[in-house]
Amino acid sequence: MAEFQSGLARARNAAGLSQEELAHLLSVDIKSVRNWESGRNKPTPGRRCELAGVLRISLAELDERIEQAWGLRTAQRPGPVGLPIGRLPASQLRAETLAMEAEYDKAPSANLLGRATRHLASVTFARDGASAVRLRRELWSAEAEIATLMGQLLWDASQRKDSWASQTYFDQAIDAARQGDNAEAEAHATLRSCYLRLYGVDRQPDLGLTLAQRAATLAQPVSPGLCGLALLHVAEANAMRNDRRACESALDAAQWQLSQVEDGGVGSEHLSESKIDRIAGSCYVFLGLGVQAEGHLVAAAGALASKKKSQSIALGNLALARVRMGEIEGAVEALDKAINTLEITRGGGGINVAFSAGRALRPWRSQPSVAAVGERLFALMAGS
Incomplete structure (x- = not known):
């Protein structure tokens, strides 16, 4: 609990301020500062600009710290079925991730960030409290999925400018996927890391190519659809490198992978005509x-x-x-x-x-x- 709740406090400490000093600088009651740091309340949008300036961090970083504190506190409140969220089945936690993924294609990513941050806190809280090996493995996989989505949302909301924050979530997802022995989730997070190199402000097609190839290799035994999607980005990286032959070879390989995808089968959601x-x-x-x-x-x-x-x-x-x-x-x-x-x-x-x-x-x-x-x-x- 402390890691998430103290995110804002760590920024305050790094700025060399006590709670009393921060409250004085912002002309607010010290109780407001305590509530922000504990996740009990959130500062208003106007107050956030002042707070980010005083703490010498970006507004995006401030918002992330606030939502993490809020999310972990929410994770300890009664869930919709009367149980603490930390005790909800892994399948129910995963269903929330899938619901947000479905909304991603229709809604602004900024609108989903708070919800996703709270959900990630819920999943990690549940995982930390799980004792059964099988349940912990399922929750590691659930963490990999929502951390990948968090990185995706952050990058999209920044209009593909803030690669660093997104990469931290993709790294978290890769580590969680390995802990959960989930090659498909590791491949997906690796492929998302590839996107940062292919579409970021400073394009790195060579590094993007390496990551796309690694994602395809990870996915090939477990998910023809995800393998095919990775091969498409192998093709795109080669196109950026002006290598038409290698590009079209990868496109052909992706088309072959599509032929291996069964309707509703593993990875079928990843690849289509x-x-x-x-x-x-x-x-x-x-x-x-x-x-x-x-x-x-x-x-x-x-x-x-x-x-x-x-x-x-x-x-x-x-x-x-x-x-x-x-x-x-x-x-x-x-x-x-x-x-x-x-x-x-x-x-x-x-x-x-x-x-x-x-x-x-x-x-x-x-x-x-x-x-x-x-x-x-x-x-x-x-x-x-």
């Missing part, structure tokens, strides 16, 4: 082959209607492909559709691709349609 089309389209965009990219991306955008964040990435890449083909009005149409989705989901990946498409359209900004979509992008940025 729409994912192959989306990432193959991205590969051909990186390779500068707009014609080859367009067919894949049109198919992917149509198939991903229920997965809005992924659809926005496909549409943004479709806009890029069409710019490179000289189809400016088609590019504007695709970018408009991407923005329609991003206004709802605020997906970090989609926003980054959309802005790349907007930059590619700048030579035609004197055209009314291009100017209009540029204004929409500016409004999207202002609202992010």
Whole structure:
């Protein structure tokens, strides 16, 4: 309990302040400081800005510490079935993770962060209290899943700028997966680490390639779907490295893995024709082959209607492909559709691709349609 509750206190101590001194600097009662540090209450949004400044930490780090304290305190309150959350079955804890994963494709990641932080605290609290070997193993696996989702949410909410915080959660997930002897969960967290290298501010395609290959190797014996998804990112890393032959070889291998996936079988949720089309389209965009990219991306955008964040990435890449083909009005149409989705989901990946498409359209900004979509992008940025 102390580790989570003292996160804010550790930041205060690192700043060389007592509770009384912090309360004085913020013009609040000392009881407020104690309540924040214990997770009993949360500071208001306006107060958080002052608090982050005084403690000399980022607002994102402050929010994480606050939600961790709040989450662990919540973990000790009665659960919805009258039991402490720490005694809920592992399957019920995992069901909450699956519910948040389902919401991820439709809702802004920032809206899920508090809930995910509280849930991770609940899972680790339950795991620490479990005595049976089998139950502890199940809870290690549950921790791996929710820690992976936490890293994913943090990175998306930061619009793919804060890789460090996300990596700490992916590292936690990898360690938990190993403790739980769950190769699929380890492969998934490893693949998510690969994304930080492929899509982060400072792209590292060579390191991304290594991580994607490792994820494929881990997943191959246990999950054809996850192995196939990792191979798609092997292909994308090779496209970033301008190695078309290796890229297309990995795409073929991913397609073969898809043929091994049974409906509803292990890993079936990871790989589909729409994912192959989306990432193959991205590969051909990186390779500068707009014609080859367009067919894949049109198919992917149509198939991903229920997965809005992924659809926005496909549409943004479709806009890029069409710019490179000289189809400016088609590019504007695709970018408009991407923005329609991003206004709802605020997906970090989609926003980054959309802005790349907007930059590619700048030579035609004197055209009314291009100017209009540029204004929409500016409004999207202002609202992010």
